[in-house]
Amino acid sequence: MEFEIEKKLCLLSFAVFPENREVHRTMLMYWWIGEGFIPVEGAGESVREALQVFTDKKLVEPVQERRKVAPSSYKMNPFVHSSVIHLSQKIGLFDIYHEQKRPSMRQSGLGKVCLVEGSSAQLEAKAKKMQSPDQIETVLNVSERYPGFAFKWFSEFITKPLQKSVFKSLRVFYLGRWERTQKRIIEVPNPEIMKYLTFMTNLRLVSFQGISTIRKLNRSICKLHKLIVLDLRECSDLTQLPEKIESLHSLVYLDMTGCYMLEYIPMRLASLNNLEVLKGFVVSDTAYEGVACTMRLLKRLKKLRKLSIEIHRDDLGVHQLMEDLVMLKALTSLKVTWRKNLNTVRAGKPDDFKKIESLPDQLKKLSLQRFPHEQLPTWIHPHKLLHLKKLHIGGGRLLKGFGALPEKATECSVEALRLTSLPRLRIGWIEVKKLYFPNLTFLEKYDCPKISLTPCDGNGIWRSDQDDQ
Template sequence: MASQNNPHLSSPPKHDPKETVQLMLGLVNELHKHASDKLEHRLPRSNNEEGSETTIRIVSSRGEEQLIPMLQHHLGLLERKLIRLQKLREEVHEEVSEHLRPLKAILKQVKSSTPFPRLSNEVRLGLRGITTKVSDLVAKVPQLPDKPTRQLKALSLYSHSPENFGDNNGNRIIHLPGLHENAEALTKLKAFRQVEKEFMELAIENKMCLLSFAVFPENREVHRTMLMYWWIGEGFIPVEGAEESVREALQVFTDKKLVEPVEERRKVAPSSYKMNPFVHSSVIHLSKEIGLFDIYRKGSKPRMKQSEMGKVCLVEGSSAQPEAKARKMESADRIETVLNVSERYPEFAFKWFSELLPKMLQKPVFKSLHVFYLGRWERTQKRNIEVPNPEIMTSLNFMPHLRLLSFQGISTIRKLNRSVCKLHKLIVLDLRECSDLTQLPEKIESLHSLVYLDMTGCYMLEHIPMRLAALNNLEVLKGFVVSDTAYEGVACTLRLLKRLKKLRKLSIEIHRDDLGVHQLMEDLVKLKALTSLKVTWRKNLNTVRAGKPDDFKKIESLPDQLKKLSLQRFPHEQLPTWIHPHKLLHLKKLHIGGGRLLKGFGALPEKATECSVETLRLTSLPRLRIGWIELKKLYFPNLTFLEKYDCPKISLTPCDGNGIWRSDQDDQ
């Protein structure tokens, strides 16, 4: 009888995991409601850090009393993931259904033509468009671990079987010979001599930076941030002022026509670069001549090999090479760099070091290794990288001079081994798009040389260890998680971040429903070096608990040094007065997105404000109502760039079909 009256006790549906999770969540919520009085143990009131307020704290979340809130939190995450998967199924169904009719038309046209039909230009264009869209869909669908032996799969990539379309994003790997394969002919060309002349005029550091383009495929876009991380690790550019150094080097290469900036209308300035095939072949030749990189062979595909200068590039199929085994990799103790160019299964690289340890009495012998870049370098998510055995990361204990560690895009890493904490000289820890990562090591403060910590896209991270606030040299922190109350007492808080005196760039993920922009900024204004801030609310704000703009009078304006501000899923109907345009006297870039409630920028000024914002991005703001004249002439008179997307009530803007307006192209 009880099960008939209580919907939470009914049988779960057989084929809908989302409904099953919702059913579990209902049970846990009811359990929490009835058990909360018994589980909450309150401590005496105690003064907080500032000594002015008192709080009532719950016993550490490690105790049993936090099990129910933690279970609620995990079920909520699982429910949101299942909802996203369902939306993805619907999107795939819609997209694929749209292509059925044109495919049938193409088939009919081909069938009705001659016995040996040639595809018309129209048909080829249609097929190319369909292929591109389906390829994009493939990239969006998460790849599940497969069972076959990875070495066999790697070998099969290079076979000529027509069935070989499972890997490499659905494309068979085809090797096309480059100009560098015929070194004698290449070096006789006048164009090569011009590249060589420009190369010889570069400073020694810039020469090494330019030659690093040899490892990437020709005409492939490489992002500036990846180059910066890599060049810092190699020691090609100084850590202090690295962002300016990489811009200057790329500008020199651009001026000499050695690289080309990738122009994008929605970007104010280029952030990616590529190298044309001829310059690329010339750089490959120069790189091989001095022994920097050695992955190309005449008449064969790129192959993994340690260069004379100790650089090892992992390429597709490396896991099937004899050198993948530790006993076959010569002089592993002299390796300086391990860089994953195109390998999907790179875990063998750990074994080069771990299998030699017993012979070397467990001493930190790998003093030469500075760069361990096992993740992907591409911005696209099409290359899925798998490291199925996280225990092998214990070999990091024996890499004491490592300066760069990148696991970007490795989906199978759930937590960082505590051996990471032994990397006392580490400057860059790159964890971007590690989608399964849930935990950082508690003793993270031992990474006292760390300057860049990038956790962008680590959506499963639930809290950041409290000891992170002791990283005194940290300048860039991306993906910082503001945890919910289940982690109170063990998680790093915004208030603790004020200890990071050098912090310049910060991006935050808020997993609480009681933290509005006002309380947030009260803590962040104490970061005196902060120039760039991005905040994303992952939970809908509880406006009753979060307060209203008028309730917070302590902040009068944003810090003068803050130049870039991004507020995603902005939770309020109104901007606080200190973000009104007439208060933004130093801010240069402003992005407000996903604010379903936001209505405006404050009272309409009678004359143009002194707002200094030049770049404005407004995305997914369905209730924001304003006209172009008011926006440009009164609120943001110094505006030179506007992006407007999914903002139906922003009217009469001169934006193009992509929602972009640029002052420098106004007359074009």
């Protein structure tokens, strides 16, 4: 009773998940933004603050993982969970669980519908049996593998142009999976999705995470002018985005992580002026020049805070890449993955690029996967990393070192260092901790046979807080 209404709703939202199941913070953030439980501006901080309050009051438990610097998933114990279910039913927020019965799909008094396993066999799955579809605010897939029937609830209005206003209540369409694991494969006929999205013009959140049958998003999704979050994670068959994607002018979060079949990103994406988080951006091969968005165009996204990039070219090294990215003055987190082996003749050598002296001061997290060079450019040498807090270099079969060994400890600010699959990197623990990274509090070392004498455990993890115990 101490909480304001928004925090009450955030806590009661745990009622839809099975007890003791881990829920990731990103999923909660996307969902709570769509519902309006937290503001769009500063959403990440709002989620962390709410979860910390719940943790302090023993209402949720952070999931401790040794490989994580800090917890990113949370769960609720059975006693609290049963109380939350009772309270959510009492106020009409969610209506899933009933005494001595399996979870079932019902529209709650506040317009929330949760799809559960076997929903498609219920009478309510039929369009004529779903009462008041115009009052549905949220459709959330809890455990259903074939959720396509949810579109049919609105089918009777498709042929009635004057009735399009019935969709005014629908703000959250979370059809994909919420779990981080890939055990639940979800299938929805691609034409069904595109047919009905056109009419859901008040949506704030669309999630198709893990739906394997989506091959392309066509122009129908461009009608969603109020859309804030578009979650396409793990849509493994997705090959194409709509060319007129700039119509999504309210979009703040675009997550395409794991969409490895994407051929290119449309050029007009660079016109999404409100975009703050862009994950899974594809730097396509030269075959798509003239239609694909380039790194140079990305400089227009002045609000971009987090960016992850997939490079599908053999002539784009870390040097050319950063020449464009240093212009993103709001960028705090960057992940780059090279999907092709670099053609060093075409890409040039580190000494060929003199423009960059250091990483941008505001950049706090940097991940370089399948790093293609033998040496780090000088502006990533530890003595230049005066503001970076987290560094991950992985899959670099050529990388040999971190630059010249300093005579005394650098002023490097990196606290969390991950080194994975670097077979040629030769260095000792004394050099890592005492000279290169003196502020280190966390180290992950995996498949790096020439990094010697580290105090890492059997899983390749070292943490300073446990080292002192």
